[in-house]
Amino acid sequence: MWHKFNPNPRGSSVGDCVVRAVAAATGQDWEKAYLGLALTGFIVGDMPSANRTWGAYLQKRGFKRSLVEADCTTCYTVADFAREYPRGVYVLGCSGHVLAVIDGKWWDSWDSGAECPIYYWYKEENDADL
Structure with missing residues (x-):
């Protein structure tokens, strides 16, 4: 189920999906x-929205990365x-989009449930410092 989420202080919802997902x-x-x-991004020499930048940011906060194991990578969706x-x-990396899934709901400024995740970052359930 989609949970509408846009913490952008100016209400923008274009180009900042990584920031929204990481915030959530x-x-x-x-x-x-x-x-x-x-x-x-400055430290790794890349943009804040680059996969390696937000991946490094999440990894430093105790998140781990895993590939989506699906028989059909174009039909397995965020939903x-x-x-x-x-x-x-979870923070899901799709082709050209990033979003958070928290307790079975995808948090995004638009209903991205039809997007296809490629990989995801997660935190072990017993990690309490989210």
């Missing part, structure tokens, strides 16, 4: 997530993932 998954506000991603993982915090 870490419990940070948009500004703190943006600054953390920008600093990480399917959310049903399969009804508990936990």
